[in-house]
Amino acid sequence: MAATEVLNGLQFFEGVEKLLEIWFTTSDGNHKTADLRKIPRHKLEALMKIVRCEIISYVKNDQIDAYVLSESSMFVSKRRFILKTCGTTTPLLCLEPLLLMAEQYAGFTEVEDLYYSRKNFKRPDLQVTPHQHFDQEVALLDTLFPDGAAYCLGAVNRDCWYLYTLNPIPQRLPSLPNPDEPDQTLEIMMTDLDPEIMSIFTKEECLNATEATKKAGIDKIIPNMIIDDFLFNPCGYSMNGVTKNGCYMTIHITPEPDFSYVSFETNVPSSSYKEIISKVLETFNPGKFTVTVFSNQLSPTKDTSKELLFLNQLADWQRRDVQQCSIKNYDLVYAFFCRFPS
């Protein structure tokens, strides 16, 4: 997506996103009038400047504001802020100003939950501080959050996925507040993609985003989404989809064969994510992919996330790593698959 960087005559773009999700609350837990969407647009734009990207499109309904960025996406709802940015963006640098804006404009004084995650970069050396190393990112986050816990799932020396989240010291049971709403997130991060499919996401093959969305079958992965899609010049693709009740999906595509990358993410509840995962794999046909599923106790996905633990094989892909991790109110499953050697 966006402009690729040219280094030593070699073109490169880091498709792998940094994903920041924050749930806000107030000190008394009463947030009837607080709303992140009260943050003025020009303030969001100033925030994106710090992150080194900009807003290029958006759709809104009464549940959620969904922005397409020059580098990926941003979703703003009443008390949840999601910022997903690829390339050499610096989302952690916007944390302090964001917390101030959330207080000043939206009426939120507390961070209830925070998740910062990313796959290992293909070229960490090309990132901007503090994003060159997870240790750097953790050090920055640790200065802001005393209860932060940093995890690495998967093989540190091969493909892995980093997560920083708040995991306060437990008190005597019942220690943890029960979640007040069901929540789940499915993310699929794909590399080594089918070059024929990737060529759809170029201006050479498609006139515009709508054509690419249809041709690839992206509109059929989760039907009935209001889609806001963007085809970059000369290549690259982003889309946000939102439902009436505030669910989202988002796809970002870096199609270049040397560093192809596609990410898929949704919080649509489902009693089985296996079907959505299969549709995504059919749509993009990756050589390797990472799946993560977060689900809290109220989520209908809670049990289905366990499916992944027993799924040694998924069509043409063999599972190479699987890990499970419990954090606060969420169960998290991580799995990494490779295509069978041909």
Place this chain on the structure above:
Amino acid sequence: MAATEVLNGLQFFEGVEKLLEIWFTTSDGNHKTADLRKIPRHKLEALMKIVRCEIISYVKNDQIDAYVLSESSMFVSKRRFILKTCGTTTPLLCLEPLLLMAEQYAGFTEVEDLYYSRKNFKRPDLQVTPHQHFDQEVALLDTLFPDGAAYCLGAVNRDCWYLYTLNPIPQRLPSLPNPDEPDQTLEIMMTDLDPEIMSIFTKEECLNATEATKKAGIDKIIPNMIIDDFLFNPCGYSMNGVTKNGCYMTIHITPEPDFSYVSFETNVPSSSYKEIISKVLETFNPGKFTVTVFSNQLSPTKDTSKELLFLNQLADWQRRDVQQCSIKNYDLVYAFFCRFPS
């Protein structure tokens, strides 16, 4: 254990062990005549010199040779080699000579499985290269093993546990050889221990190891073990226990209040490790502890290791982290517990 180091007038000893376990085989899988116990004693002594420790005691039966070292323990059986060393020892430096000795004297030409693991050090800066950082250790291991996978379980920025193991690229199913024997390992790594209990492991309070073993109740944790124990001067304790059929247990104690550490490890099969864990906790009363359980498909422990996943609370301790990881033939459960805030 062993001599503590004096730095800037402050005494410190790193109780946290580096644990290396290797299973050998031959290229044709036939290892009737091969046996690691054919490696001559003086060769083992030369190996320990590289590791920066020495053999101080041993017991043997027809299944296993169990050595107490100046820094922890070594267990040698027909095709399994276990080296567990604390302080500033350098076990990874002995890998290449060990592989040569296994071929030259014992008749083993292949490494079937390898596990290198350790808790995060209290003072990584005092370690000797390559043990100052897990990345360094992984880099060294990666030069020797093309199929190595490195994991970090637990919170990278708090208490965590590192593992390097062989996890070859999967082939089409059925890809993995079934294990040919049941195997399991329970390890408990404890910090912030009860000072009154720790004082047992000093020459001031006990005349010798036998007295310390009895007084602390170590002989009652797993009965019917042949025990080889050692009380260091002025303080510190090590013990190996072996059973007739070749199972082992081993305990190592660094009793100093400023850096107290106790490790417990056994491969005794059990349909529930909860009882052994409870006995160990009662015996040492730690402020914090890490538990890891490895079990393969044939192990009677296989199901019980899942118990840990659902154990939010264990007597006075609250679970702070739990993770599950599948590697080759083994299921691995990691959990970290803290005493409830008083």
